[in-house]
Amino acid sequence: MQPSRLPxxxxNQASPEQRAVLDEILSGPRGNLNGPFLGWIHHPELAQHAQRLGAVCRYRTGLPLRLSELAILVTAARWRSQAEWYIHHPIALEAGLPAETAESIRTGRVPVFEQDDDALVHAFASELYDQRRVSDATYGKAVERFGLAATVGLTGLLGYYAMVAMTLNVFGMRGDGQTALPFEE
Incomplete structure (x- = not known):
């Protein structure tokens, strides 16, 4: 679905810089332009750096996919990002996140977690979004459980997906095939 605020x-009319970005995205692990890329493509240098950062944040955080997707859903819900939720909700469920947990996140309730790691990632993300900081206790638990590199990766993932949510929201972008909205506009 073409975003409403963007031309x-x-x-086929892409500049060489845009073509290079498109080719790299389409040949990489994503393999599609679903998400913020059709917004960023109007600034090819930003698009190139952002999509490369995104590949690291999404695929190489050092966390299991379930936990990365949980963090993305927390971000999507906090930003009420329609496309981000639409794209990542099924990935999170397929990665093992319980549907009840996802629904609690979507509606702004604190989930009842079945796994301690899920609760820790949710607490980390929630503290960062609510307080603009992470408490020493939560930070210490994250480093102890996941290691320093994965804690840095989690922080980067949250920042990256906040930027994705901003892009999707500013330009009114929707996911490919999206017809229903998970959040009120």
């Missing part, structure tokens, strides 16, 4: 983008 139509025709890949």
């Amino acid at each position: 139509a983008f025709d890949p």
Whole structure:
């Protein structure tokens, strides 16, 4: 679905810089342009750096996919990002996140967690979004449980997906095939 605030983008009319970004995205682990890329493509240098950062944040955080997707859903709910939720909700469920947990996050309730790691990632993300900091206790638990590199990866993932949510929200972007909205506008 073409975003309403952006001019139509025709890949056949792409500049060499835009073509390079498109080719890298389409040949990488994503393999599609679903998400913020059709917004960022209007600034090819930003698009190139952002999509490379995104590949690290999404695929190489050092956390299991379930935990990364949980953090993305917390971000999508906090930003009420329609496309981000639409794209990542099924991935999170497939990665093992319980549907009840996802629904609690979507509606702004604190989930009842079945796994301690899920509760820790939710607490970390919630503290960061609510307090703009993470408490010493939560930080210490994250480093002890996941290691320093994965805690840095989690922090980067939360920042990256906040930027994704901002892009999707500013330009009114929707996911490919999205017809229903998980959040009120």
